[in-house]
Amino acid sequence: MLRYTLKRILTGILALFVLACVTFLLVRLMPGSPFQTGSVSEQVVEAVEREYGLDRPLGEQFLTYMGNLLRGDLGISYEDPGVKVTEIIGRTWGITASLGVPALIVAILAGTAFGIARAVSKNRCVREVISAVGMILAGIPGFAAAILLLLVFSVQLKWFPASGLLSPAHYVLPVISLAIYPAAVIMRLTGNALETEMEKDYVLFDRAKGLGRKQIIFTHALKNAWRPVLNYIGPASAYLLTGSFVVESIFTIPGIGREFVNSITNRDYTLIMGLTIFMGAVVIAVNLITDLLGAWLDPAVRRSYQEEAG
Amino acid sequence: MKRKVTDWIIDGSGENEMNRHSGKRGTGHPAGRRAAALLLAGIFLCAAALTGCSGSGSGENAGTDAGEKAITVAINSETGTMDPAGSIALTYLAYSVSALDELLTFDENGEIEYRAAESYEVNEDSTEWTFHLREDALWSDGTPVTSGDFLNTITRALDPASGSGYANYLFPIENAEAIYNGEAEMDTLGVEAPNDYTLVFHLEEPCVYFLDLLRLPVYTPSCEKYADSPDSGWDTDPETSLANGPFCLTEYVPDQYFVLEKNENYWDKDRISLDRITYRFFDDTQSMANAYQAGEVDVATSLPSTVMELYEGQDDLLVTDLIATRYIYFNLNVEPLDDVRVREAINLAIDREELCQIVGSDTEPTYNLIAKYMKDKETGEYFVDGAEQPFEENVVRAQEILTEAGYPDGEGFPTLTYSYPTLEMDSDTAQVIQSQLKENLNIDIELNAQELQSSYSSRYAGDFELIRMNWTADFADPYTYLSMLLSNSTYNCSGINDPEYDVLVEQSSSESDPAKRAELMHQAEQLAVGEQFYIIPLYAMKSVNLVNPEITGIRQIPASGALEYRYADIG
Secondary structure (H helix, E strand, C coil): CHHHHHHHHHHHHHHHHHHHHHHHHHHHHCCCCCCCCCCCCHHHHHHHHHHCCCCCCHHHHHHHHHHHHHCCCCCECCCCCCCEHHHHHHHHHHHHHHHHHHHHHHHHHHHHHHHHHHHHCCCHHHHHHHHHHHHHHHHCCHHHHHHHHHHHHHHHCCCCCCCCCCCCHHHHHHHHHHHHHHHHHHHHHHHHHHHHHHCCHHHHHHHHHCCCHHHHHHHHHHHHHCHHHHHHHHHHHHHHHHHHHHHHHHCCCCCHHHHHHHHHHCCCHHHHHHHHHHHHHHHHHHHHHHHHHHHHHCHHHHHHHHHHHC | CHHHHHHHHHHHHHHHHHHCCCCCCCCCCHHHHHHHHHHHHHHHHHHHHHHCCCCCCCCCCCECHHHCCEEEEEEECCCCECCCCCCECHHHHHHHHHHCCCCEEECCCCCEEECCEEEEEECCCCCEEEEEECCCCECCCCCECCHHHHHHHHHHHCCHHHCCCCHHHHCCECCHHHHHCCCCCHHHCCEEEEECCEEEEEECCCCCCHHHHCCCHHHCCCCCCCCCCCCCCHHHCCCCCCCCCCEEEEEEECCCEEEEEECCCCCCHHHCCCCEEEEEEECCHHHHHHHHHCCCCCEEEEECCHHHHHCCCCCCEEEEEEEEEEEEEECCCCCCCCCHHHHHHHHHHCCHHHHHHHHCCCEEECCCCCCCCCECCCCCCEHHHHCCCCCCCCHHHHHHHHHHCCCHHHCCCCCEEEEEECCHHHHHHHHHHHHHHHHHHCCCEEEEEECHHHHHHHHHHCCCCEEEEEEECCCCCCHHHHHHHCCCCCCCCCCCCCHHHHHHHHHHHHCCCHHHHHHHHHHHHHHHHHHCCCEEEEEEEEEEEEECCCEECCEECCCCCCEECCCCEEC
16 A cells, blocks of 8 residues: 555656646747736846846756756746745635635535435436436536626625625635536436445345335445545546636636636746646645545455555 | 637626516526526525525625725736836736825826926926925825935836836936946936935936826835835835825735725825725626626726626716727738838728727727827817828728739738737727728738737737737827837837938927927828828727716826726715
């Protein structure tokens, strides 16, 4: 188990390094400069670029950046002189997490609940409606859901605020917008797995033993049916991070996604790099944790590791 | 893609707006309605249970709660510093109009309004300008505002490391350009501060519009005691970010908002009614419009033109003139654009009335380079109205000229590429021009939509055939426009090199008789736009704003057309 973990961590670091290299090149391939705006004279742009070392050969800039990166120095933002990239990450990631974590919880709760209902409901009509709605929700792009919720519940009904994160009420619409898609996926995963489980021999055996339906579902079948959901949490976290780009822009939330979109528009090279590396690290870490958790929960896998170790 | 998304919102809200009082809102297909409602209700319940809240949000509205007068203004996303010597953008522009006093400014009638200065003198040839500062002017911490504070901004901005994009506006001052380029020492700079309340500028050459430059950030004071560098963070810390204007910074939350409160040490504080202005950052104009509609902000500026139709006839809508011109640069180094006949034919073949009808009601055709709504301070009239329109559209004549140039009915004319930023307005414009030129001259234009930054980049590099340009006046003098086409201008990226034009413009900046000067500038514009056709003027723009009708006294800054809240009041 330890060897496996170490291997995974090393691969993760390698992946991050490749990500950093590719991003560095792609960012510099974009036309434009952090200091070019519509109304700055070329003379001034050149002088400022010289000052920041952007006139030096790309290879040299790359080595400098990587050297600093190894020391954990992500540099300063070009757009906000004096503000460290790490400072911006520190300020924004908590905000994104404060949306992403509740969204994930909502998605898991709602997805599992509807998944169970779909799998075990005796009413065919209920099953079909849940399936159909789940399919529709999985097909609605995140931005469309966000805009629809904003228009209906904020602009028209005025139940919830339209922008910012000043009070608990501000969280409702962005969290729902983010949760819709993963909830639909989790519903499908739980529903399908549970249906399969319900036909397995041990369920028949449980029934024969005279266990109640509820007991069978919650104590036995669900535990097994839930494994695909656990595997999905990694990709879901990645979805929530990328989804935050759109949702944070629509609801004007000062999180990491909005910062990322703005940094690209502004050609804020150091900030784009810093945010990409940070988000890459988060996605890799979440995947690693859920994989390890899955492996640990699966008796067969766990046993194989134990044998290996012993 | 983001643009497309926001278009969708506005159409949607427009539809809903019409249904607002009809009791039921039509949401589309009746069959799906029940299922959708059920679903939304379910999700909504889950979320409400989770966050433990319901009901409406706590929007900060214009109000006089507890006897306090406060407004909330939506501004475009946070960019740049609030240090006048630093790399400034929208944040500074919003902050400075409420918090900083320049030496002097011009009111809407073109009269001087003294702010930090109380008088000035100028020598005969307009090369030496002396300003006497107000001795009762204080910073928000109660210390006096001195000439050293003005000098502080200027010397810091002349270091390229400051990132100031306005440093070039200091170049009329003796040795400023040489200092910026590292070719001279700071002590040779032509600015003197003989005592705390006197500031003297020695200019390289006569500059009759010098007073108009004073509103630019690099001529605005920054407190010597704290303002050391754009990187130190003094500008966003309420302890050190001092103001010499009517409001001062009391809170700054990155990415979210900043708060200005009335400056009790302001010399003219009796004229100020508001206690607090909160500026909130928004990423796009559609979010701003939504926040206004949801009652979360009192003022939202520069909104999409569709808002005009949505709020037509309502008191909230405030449409103002922008001092800006949208136009197209020809690249004169590309054949056949080096031929003045070709440039003339293209200019004459475009129907600007039709163009503006399609692009949006916030545009008005223009045939000038100088902004249509820029006023002549002497006459109080729009400057461009002081002369004949540079040229008249005429499709038949355009076809004749194109034939003379060797392309009868567009035959043999190469396909030209038009580069423009992917903004909705510019995309619409590009398509209209493409079809008009095809129809009227039978020439083909290939469209090349670029991201805004890429478009700037192509323009600076001269890497284009036709490219979209927009210029918003930096200061209230036609020179801000005419200087762009000078042979040595750093904005001149289209290869214009016209000694006759250069001479006219240079003469105008040293001509102290206003009437003669205006005449020289009209001649220069006629030469560039009406004879040499160096550019394709397209339209002037209006700014669509929403303002809570309870707020009074919002003014428009004559130089830029932006809104100013200094003298605003509630009720």
